[in-house]
Amino acid sequence: MEMTQSLRDVEFDPADIWTQHATRAVFFIGGFGAASWAPLVPLLRQRLAIGEDVLGLLLLCIGIGSLLTMPLSGAAAVRLGCRKVLTFASLAFALLLFLLSQVSDILLAVPVLLFFGAIMGCIDVVANVQAVIVEKAAGKRLMSGMHGLWSVGGFAGAGLFGVWVGGLGLTPTVSTLIAVGIMTAAILFFARFLLPYGGDAGGKMLAIPKGIVAFVGIIACIAFLVEGAIMDWSGVFLTTVRGFDMSLAGTGFTVFSAAMLTMRLVGDRLVQKMGQKIVILGGSVLAFAGFLAVIFAPQAWLLYAGFFAIGVGSANIVPVFFSLLGKQQDMPIGLAVPAVSTLGYLGILMGPAAIGALAHATSLYAAFGLLAGLVALQFIIARYVYRKVL
Numbered sequence: 361m362e363m364t365q366s367l368r369d370v371e372f373d374p375a376d377i378w379t380q381h382a383t384r385a386v387f388f389i390g391g392f393g394a395a396s397w398a399p400l401v402p403l404l405r406q407r408l409a410i411g412e413d414v415l416g417l418l419l420l421c422i423g424i425g426s427l428l429t430m431p432l433s434g435a436a437a438v439r440l441g442c443r444k445v446l447t448f449a450s451l452a453f454a455l456l457l458f459l460l461s462q463v464s465d466i467l468l469a470v471p472v473l474l475f476f477g478a479i480m481g482c483i484d485v486v487a488n489v490q491a492v493i494v495e496k497a498a499g500k501r502l503m504s505g506m507h508g509l510w511s512v513g514g515f516a517g518a519g520l521f522g523v524w525v526g527g528l529g530l531t532p533t534v535s536t537l538i539a540v541g542i543m544t545a546a547i548l549f550f551a552r553f554l555l556p557y558g559g560d561a562g563g564k565m566l567a568i569p570k571g572i573v574a575f576v577g578i579i580a581c582i583a584f585l586v587e588g589a590i591m592d593w594s595g596v597f598l599t600t601v602r603g604f605d606m607s608l609a610g611t612g613f614t615v616f617s618a619a620m621l622t623m624r625l626v627g628d629r630l631v632q633k634m635g636q637k638i639v640i641l642g643g644s645v646l647a648f649a650g651f652l653a654v655i656f657a658p659q660a661w662l663l664y665a666g667f668f669a670i671g672v673g674s675a676n677i678v679p680v681f682f683s684l685l686g687k688q689q690d691m692p693i694g695l696a697v698p699a700v701s702t703l704g705y706l707g708i709l710m711g712p713a714a715i716g717a718l719a720h721a722t723s724l725y726a727a728f729g730l731l732a733g734l735v736a737l738q739f740i741i742a743r744y745v746y747r748k749v750l
Contacts, residue, residue: 382554383487389483392517393517397460424477426477426480429485431568433445434693436482441557442558443552446547450483450543451544458536459472462533481705493555494555501632508625575745576688577702579678583704591712595613618671622675636680650671
């Protein structure tokens with residue numbers, strides 16, 4: 361088995377430029393599919409004739425599905441290879457997206473949403489496994505750009521759906537079919553350039569974080585928790601706490617997202633020029649200062665500068681630490697990546713609920729203060745991890 365693996369490693373060059381492009385394409389597919397699902401949510405609620413409470417429980421199925429497959433996806437990549445797993449998962453992702461545009465029975469919606477979340481989580485993990493291997497083989501920074509392509513896919517998926525339905529007058533079904541076609545064509549073209557292997561899992565199946573990987577997972581959890589909280593609560597904070605007009609509710613998250621996307625697309629060059637330490641620790645300090653501006657800024661432009669600073673500071677912390685996973689020795693890469701991804705996804709799931717509970721018990725000011733405190737904790741843990749790994 362080990363000899364076969366080594367022979368495959370020699371035959372296939374993971375640093376090949378087309379393998380790099382294929383990895384970016386998979387990240388794009390993940391973001392594009394997730395964003396194409398978002399406009400279908402109100403349509404699903406309409407077809408099923410359900411209220412917000414039932415819809416919330418249905419959407420929880422996506423998170424449950426992801427958490428079920430993420431810890432196992434790295435081992436699947438090791439056994440089957442990134443190429444087979446990502447090709448199957450991307451095609452299944454497209455098919456499930458179309459099913460979600462048609463399902464009209466709640467008993468059918470539950471398993472479809474569970475599988476949709478499971479496939480989404482699998483793509484997230486295995487795409488990062490492939491990215492770590494490719495970046496290490498290439499000997500240059502690639503991870504931030506890879507993660508940036510997920511965001512590009514998200515912007516494209518959300519924007520194009522609006523153009524197709526609102527601008528061209530296409531039905532949601534036709535629009536979803538176009539999205540499915542784009543995802544299918546992309547994976548069928550790039551599949552041959554994906555890795556036929558998937559790193560190492562040390563003979564284990566379940567990714568349980570240990571050693572330095574556990575600390576990296578905490579960093580990812582905080583980073584994704586902050587991102588999820590800003591996505592769900594920044595509009596409420598602006599309108600109810602800072603007194604902004606309802607038409608401006610989404611502006612804080614827009615500024616944050618634009619800053620994060622921009623910094624991830626230039627992040628690899630930035631890390632090469634400034635070094636990982638400045639990007640990690642300086643980014644945490646900048647994000648902390650951004651939260652202080654959002655909470656205390658007396659003027660609107662300073663508040664928006666705060667959201668911008670949070671996006672800039674947070675953008676490359678997780679990609680840099682995914683890169684560092686390739687240098688740690690506590691866990692095989694096929695287990696380390698899914699362990700960190702799972703903890704990060706827990707942050708996305710916990711963040712909005714935790715902020716809501718704290719805001720209800722105290723205030724949104726206190727809740728955003730907690731986010732600032734978590735970013736400060738992230739700085740402390742990041743400094744420790746950086747010293748241990750490098």
